[in-house]
Structures are given as structure tokens and as C-alpha cells.
Amino acid sequence: MKTIFANSVPGRPGVGPGKPTKDLTGLIPMELARAEPPGLPEVGELDVVRHLSRLSRLNFGVDSHFYPLGSCTMKYNPKFMEQVAALPGFCRLHPLIPQLRGAGHFAQGALEVIYETERLLGEITGMAGFTLHPMAGSHGELTGAMIIAAYHKDKGRTRTKVIVPDSAHGTNPASAAIAGFDVISLESKDGIIDPQALENALDEDVAAVMMTCPNTLGLFERNLPRIVELVRSVDALLYYDGANLNAIMGKMRVGDAGFDVVHLNLHKTFGTPHGGGGPGSGPVGVCTRLVDFLPVSRVVKLEDGQFFLDYDYPKSIGYVAPFYGNFGVYLKAYAYILRLGRNGLIRVSENAVLAANYLRKRLEDALDIPCNRICMHEFVASAVRQAAQGVRALDIAKALLDQGHHAPTVYFPLIIKEALMIEPTETENLTTLDQFVDDLIEILERGASNPASIQAAPLNTPVSRLDETKAARNLELTDL
Amino acid sequence: MNPDDLLYAKSHEWARISGQEALVGITDFAQQQLGDITFVELPAAGDSVTEGQEMGSIESVKAASELISPVSGTVLVVNTDLENAPEKINRDPYGAGWLVRVQLSAQPQNLLSHLQYDEIVEGSETV
Numbered sequence: 122m123k124t125i126f127a128n129s130v131p132g133r134p135g136v137g138p139g140k141p142t143k144d145l146t147g148l149i150p151m152e153l154a155r156a157e158p159p160g161l162p163e164v165g166e167l168d169v170v171r172h173l174s175r176l177s178r179l180n181f182g183v184d185s186h187f188y189p190l191g192s193c194t195m196k197y198n199p200k201f202m203e204q205v206a207a208l209p210g211f212c213r214l215h216p217l218i219p220q221l222r223g224a225g226h227f228a229q230g231a232l233e234v235i236y237e238t239e240r241l242l243g244e245i246t247g248m249a250g251f252t253l254h255p256m257a258g259s260h261g262e263l264t265g266a267m268i269i270a271a272y273h274k275d276k277g278r279t280r281t282k283v284i285v286p287d288s289a290h291g292t293n294p295a296s297a298a299i300a301g302f303d304v305i306s307l308e309s310k311d312g313i314i315d316p317q318a319l320e321n322a323l324d325e326d327v328a329a330v331m332m333t334c335p336n337t338l339g340l341f342e343r344n345l346p347r348i349v350e351l352v353r354s355v356d357a358l359l360y361y362d363g364a365n366l367n368a369i370m371g372k373m374r375v376g377d378a379g380f381d382v383v384h385l386n387l388h389k390t391f392g393t394p395h396g397g398g399g400p401g402s403g404p405v406g407v408c409t410r411l412v413d414f415l416p417v418s419r420v421v422k423l424e425d426g427q428f429f430l431d432y433d434y435p436k437s438i439g440y441v442a443p444f445y446g447n448f449g450v451y452l453k454a455y456a457y458i459l460r461l462g463r464n465g466l467i468r469v470s471e472n473a474v475l476a477a478n479y480l481r482k483r484l485e486d487a488l489d490i491p492c493n494r495i496c497m498h499e500f501v502a503s504a505v506r507q508a509a510q511g512v513r514a515l516d517i518a519k520a521l522l523d524q525g526h527h528a529p530t531v532y533f534p535l536i537i538k539e540a541l542m543i544e545p546t547e548t549e550n551l552t553t554l555d556q557f558v559d560d561l562i563e564i565l566e567r568g569a570s571n572p573a574s575i576q577a578a579p580l581n582t583p584v585s586r587l588d589e590t591k592a593a594r595n596l597e598l599t600d601l
Numbered sequence: 602m603n604p605d606d607l608l609y610a611k612s613h614e615w616a617r618i619s620g621q622e623a624l625v626g627i628t629d630f631a632q633q634q635l636g637d638i639t640f641v642e643l644p645a646a647g648d649s650v651t652e653g654q655e656m657g658s659i660e661s662v663k664a665a666s667e668l669i670s671p672v673s674g675t676v677l678v679v680n681t682d683l684e685n686a687p688e689k690i691n692r693d694p695y696g697a698g699w700l701v702r703v704q705l706s707a708q709p710q711n712l713l714s715h716l717q718y719d720e721i722v723e724g725s726e727t728v
Contacts, residue, residue: 532663538634589662593639594687 122179122583125172129162136166179583181527187553188527189480191499191542192290192337194367194389195527201460202392202453211452216444225429232428235445236420238455239404245458245466246366246383247376248406252415254446258364261384261403262296262331264416267438268382268407269329269358270300271414275436280328280357286314287536288336290362302328309536312338312492316347323355329382333362335369335497337534337542339477349379358382358411366390367546368474368497371467381408391454402450416441472547473498476554480545483558487565491537499544501537512568512575514539517561519586520568520578524560602719603628604695608709609718610653610671615695616712618705623672626699627659627690630722635661638687643668643700648676652709656701659690671712674705 164172182188188195206212210230219228239251255261266283273280283297286307294304307314307322313336323330330352334342342348352359361375363385369375370390375383387402388395395401407415417437418430461469474497481500485493488502504514518528518541530542545554568575579585607615613631617624632638640660650656650670657668679701683689690698713721 535664590637590639590688593637593660593662 122175125162125164125169128164128168128172131163133163133165135164135169181522181582183527186525186527187545187549187557189529189543189545189557190527191339191501191530191544192364192533193395193530194364194386194498194544194546195395196367196389196392196546197548198392198394198453199457199460202456205456206449206452212449216448219430226427229428231448232420232430234452234455235448236422236428238451238458239420241455241458242385242404243406245370245374246361246363246385246406247374247378248383249376249409250412250415251404251406252419252441252446253402253404253451254416254440254442255384255403255405256442256447257401258384258386258389258403259292259296260401260441261386261405262292262362263299264403264405264438264441265360265382265384266296266300266302266329267441268405268411268414269360270302271436271438272358272411273328275414276356280326282324282326283328284319284322284330286330286332286336288312288314288333288338288340288534289331290333290337290364291533293331293333293360293362297329297331309336309338312336312340313342314344314348316344316351319348320351323351323357325355327355327357329358329360331360331362332380333365334375335365335499337365338492338501338537339365339368339496339499339544340492340494341369341497345378353379364389365498368470368499370470371463372470376406376408381411382406387451387454392457393450393453400447400450402447402454404446404451414438418445469547470498473545476545476547476549477543479551479554480543480558483555484543484561487562488541498546499542501534502541502543503537504539504541507565507568508539510569511572512565514541516568516572516575516578517541517564520564520575521561522579523581524564526557526560603630603715603722605715607695607715608671608712609715610669610712611721612653612669612671614669614671616671616709618672618709621705622677623674623703623705623709624699625671625701625703626694627668628718628722629694632691632694632698635659635666636663637661638690641668641683641687641690641700643679643683644676646676646679649706650674650676650701650703652707653711668700670703672703672705672709673707674703676701677704678702 183195183197214231218224219232235253238253242251255264281303282305283302284305284307285293286309288309297304305322307318349359358381359379361380361383363383366385367390383406384403387393413434413436417432417434420428421431422428477496477498477500481496484502489505490502504517514531518531521528532540533542607617609615613628615626615628638661642657644650644656652670652673654670655667656670659666659668680699
């Protein structure tokens with residue numbers, strides 16, 4: 122497809138703002154004014170509409186296709202949330218208003234949203250305090266790691282290590298390292314954490330253990346009580362990566378289970394859009410003894426029911442984001458929680474787990490499933506058998522695109538060879554799940570008799586098989 | 602099969618020891634598992650490396666991994682060809698795809714023979 126610049130014809134009129142009716146001299150500082158008009162494409166309004174409509178049809182999203190991208194919880198984003206976020210009282214509110222002297226009463230509704238969302242997330246997870254500031258899941262992880270560092274510093278000691286199991290979410294080691302910790306990788310046993318291995322790795326230098334539960338194999342960490350006990354024995358903190366909360370929401374409160382720090386991905390569990398790398402939202406919750414270290418500002422409710430921004434937390438790790446994080450995103454999550462309610466959120470998790478287990482059972486003969494037992498909201502299959510015949514997980518993923526399904530996550534987690542990590546989410550109906558399985562089995566059968574046909578996929582997508590190696594080696598962006 | 606004149610680390614690096622020097626690279630199994638390699642970060646000449654400790658990183662289209670030094674000593678020479686042609690590691694892991702040459706400060710403690718390493722590789726292929 123041509124770029125809009127390639128469609129430009131010199132002199133073709135478009136729709137513009139018109140010529141200024143008065144002299145602009147003095148309104149714009151001359152050193153900032155352009156000498157020449159900007160190099161915009163010269164196209165008509167209809168050309169622009171068609172160009173953008175075509176572009177949108179090239180997109181592969183959850184609004185158009187099944188999207189079982191494991192570990193990412195690509196659930197459907199209900200449209201009522203967009204309506205709530207578009208309410209003028211929210212979307213036209215200037216972010217500086219609550220900080221202006223005497224102007225706080227113009228922003229009471231927005232401050233109440235922040236206050237209530239923090240309390241709802243606290244209720245769901247069993248944590249004593251929350252901050253909504255982190256602007257992505259990874260940002261939440263970093264914030265959590267900084268709170269952990271502040272806790273140990275406040276106790277007058279230096280802890281240098283963070284333990285991350287090899288079944289944890291992939292960003293955990295990076296977040297701990299960015300926060301300045303040495304990362305110790307912990308090998309899993311039978312797909313979950315081995316308490317003995319953890320005990321051997323724990324010492325007085327360990328600041329925290331970062332867990333994902335259920336883990337990236339979609340398995341619940343059955344030894345959790347023992348893990349909590351071990352971590353507490355050296356006064357390290359237990360971190361919960363909320364990437365997989367969609368499996369246990371309403372079934373288990375991670376704070377009650379003994380986790381000290383939690384981050385949630387609102388763009389996963391609470392149905393807000395993922396965006397293209399943003400805007401996300403990664404709120405962080407903490408247990409009582411860590412509340413003082415949360416970032417500022419914090420929203421406080423006064424006795425008269427008024428909300429205000431409080432900055433007076435001397436032990437706080439300080440600012441982690443401009444203003445209050447991505448307000449429009451957690452506003453949608455707030456709407457989602459209120460709309461679904463307690464029972465609705467519980468059913469989300471039940472249906473997410475049911476859908477994953479349905480797919481697992483239907484695929485267990487066609488693919489290898491290394492830890493083939495009741496899973497949570499996702500499971501990991503392996504294409505080792507197919508790879509031996511020349512059809513790799515990558516080829517299967519590409520062939521699925523041709524059938525109109527987004528590919529599962531491939532080659533992650535690293536502990537499973539030729540991994541296909543499948544997470545259907547609760548929002549897919551039986552017809553869609555069956556269609557996915559039928560198409561996947563058809564691909565595997567075709568691959569067994571004619572590997573080349575799968576290796577050549579995809580053929581029906583806007584671009585066919587991309588040279589990913591070349592793209593990674595030569596970082597040059599040019600027109601296709 | 603893996604060459605019989607090399608020593609191997611469990612973390613899938615090899616070392617060719619000659620006197621007080623060692624040539625270091627990653628194994629054929631490692632490059633196969635990684636897939637097409639896109640970037641290698643190596644220590645600089647003069648840096649000291651320690652057996653079993655991270656000495657750099659390697660990225661492929663599939664994953665980013667740590668490079669663990671199989672030997673202890675000081676880096677003498679780095680294979681600068683890999684900056685622009687990391688695919689040499691995929692094509693020739695035991696030859697043109699070598700990573701660094703190290704002046705040994707001690708003999709390696711935990712390296713395996715090619716037979717022992719073959720066993721590890723066979724074991725992990727069935728996982």
C-alpha cells in the first residue's frame with residue numbers, strides 16, 4: 122500500500138483551516154515561525170478518508186480477529202468503557218486543576234475516581250494501599266522494585282539480589298536489573314517453583330522474590346504457603362506480577378496469600394486497551410508496612426468527604442509519572458469493575474480458565490503439551506514433533522494468520538522448546554474456540570504431508586513472511 | 602557432533618585451551634536453539650572474565666541470553682567481525698564465529714569433555 126505522501130499531487134486542493142484573517146506578526150515569535158509551508162501531502166479529504174480506512178483494515182486486532190496471545194491477556198475491550206472515558210467532565214479536565222490553589226473542588230469527581238479505583242483494586246487483591254501512577258506494567262514493576270529497595274534502605278541495610286523464577290513473566294529480570302539489583306534466576310521443577318531450590322538461593326542479600334502466579338506455563342504455584350514462609354524467614358519481600366491475575370480474580374486475594382507488593386496490568390485483566398506500546402496502566406499495591414513508600418501524590422479523603430492531593434509522605438519514593446498516571450486508562454478499568462461487579466469479575470476468571478482448558482484438551486493429541494494438567498487461564502504447547510518434520514512453531518504461527526487468527530506467543534517461555542503459548546481469554550465463544558482448534562489441526566495435518574506449504578505462510582496477509590533476521594540486523598526504516 | 606578437542610560449559614559455551622590461552626565461543630547446539638543471531642555484546646580487550654560469570658550477551662530473533670565465560674582470565678582479543686556479521690556464529694560456531702581469546706589466570710574448573718556435553722545436549726533435546 123502506498124503512503125499518503127506517495128498519493129500527493131502538487132496543487133491538488135485539500136481541506137485546510139483557510140488563510141488567517143488578520144496579521145499574525147507578533148503573535149508567533151519570529152524565530153519560531155516557518156520560512157516555508159510544511160511538507161504536507163497534497164490530497165483531498167476523500168483521499169485521506171480512504172487512506173486511513175484502508176490502513177485500519179490492514180490492522181490485526183482483537184476487534185477483528187481472535188487473539189490468543191499468551192501471557193498478554195488480549196481480551197476484548199468493551200465499548201461502554203470508551204463512552205465513560207469520553208465524558209466531557211473527564212476528558213476536558215485540565216490535569217493541573219487539582220494542583221491549583223483553591224481549584225480542587227473543580228476536580229472532585231476525577232479525584233474520587235482515583236480514590237475509589239485504588240480501593241477497589243485493594244479489595245480485589247487484598248492490598249492495603251495502591252498507586253495508579255505507573256504508566257505500564259513494566260513501569261509498575263520498576264516502581265515495585267524501587268519500593269522494595271526503599272523498604273530495605275529504611276531498615277538500614279543493603280540488599281543486592283532479587284530472585285526471579287524461570288517461569289516468571291519475562292519483564293521481571295529487566296525491571297529488577299534496572300532498579301539496580303543483581304538478578305538470580307531460579308530453575309523450575311515440574312513447571313513450578315521448587316521450594317528446596319528457593320531455600321538454597323535465599324540469603325540475607327536477597328531483597329525480594331518476584332513471582333508470577335499462575336506462572337507463564339499457566340500453572341498455579343502449589344507450594345505458595347511454603348514459599349511465603351521461606352521468603353519471610355530472611356525478611357525479603359514477595360512480589361506478585363499481576364500479568365496473570367485474569368486466572369484468579371475473585372478466587373484468591375494475593376495480599377491474603379502473603380504477597381507484599383503487587384502490580385496489575387489494567388490493559389490485561391481489566392479490559393482497557395493495550396495501545397501500541399501505550400498508554401497502559403500498571404497500578405502498584407502494597408501491604409501495610411510498605412504504604413509509606415508509595416509514590417506521591419496520593420489522593421486522600423477528608424472528614425467532610427472532600428478529596429485532595431497529599432504530598433506529605435517523607436518516606437515516599439517520590440514521583441514516578443507526570444500528574445497521576447494514565448487517568449483515561451484507569452478510568453475505563455474503574456468503569457469495568459463497577460459494571461461487572463463482584464460476581465462478574467469472578468465469572469471472568471472462571472470462563473478464562475474454562476476456555477483455556479477446553480483448548481488444551483482439544484489440542485492435546487495434535488500438539489505436545491509438556492505440563493499437561495488442569496491449567497489456569499493459559500497453557501503452553503510444544504511443536505517439537507512438528508519441528509522435527511520441518512514445521513516449526515514460527516511456521517504454525519504464521520499459517521494461523523492466513524486462517525484469520527492472531528498467532529499465539531511463540532518461543533516463550535524459554536523453558537519449553539518450540540513453545541506456543543495460548544491464552545484465549547473469557548470473551549471468546551465456543552464457536553470461535555472450535556474454529557481456532559479446527560484450523561490449527563488442519564494446519565498441522567497439512568504440515569505433516571506438505572511442510573513447504575506451511576513454511577511459505579502467510580500468503581493472505583497484507584505482507585507475506587517478513588525477513589525478521591534482516592529487520593533485526595539492519596535497523597533501517599524505509600517505505601515498503 | 603561437537604569437536605573432541607574442545608572443553609564445554611553446561612551453559613553451552615566452548616573453550617579451546619592451548620597453553621595459557623583459550624579461544625571461546627558458543628556451541629552448535631546453542632546457536633541452533635537461539636536461531637538467527639542478530640547482535641552480540643562482548644567484553645573489551647583488557648577486561649577480566651570469570652568462569653561461570655556473565656561476560657556479555659547475545660540476541661537472536663527468538664531471545665536475548667547471557668553469555669557466560671567458560672574460563673577465567675583477561676580478554677586478549679575480541680572477534681570484531683561479529684559486530685557487522687553476527688551470522689558467522691550461526692554458520693560456523695566452532696570457527697569464524699569465535700567470540701574472544703582469553704589469557705588464562707587459572708585452569709578452568711567445571712568444564713566438560715565433548716562426550717559429557719553430547720549427553721547434556723541429547724538430554725535437553727527430549728524435554
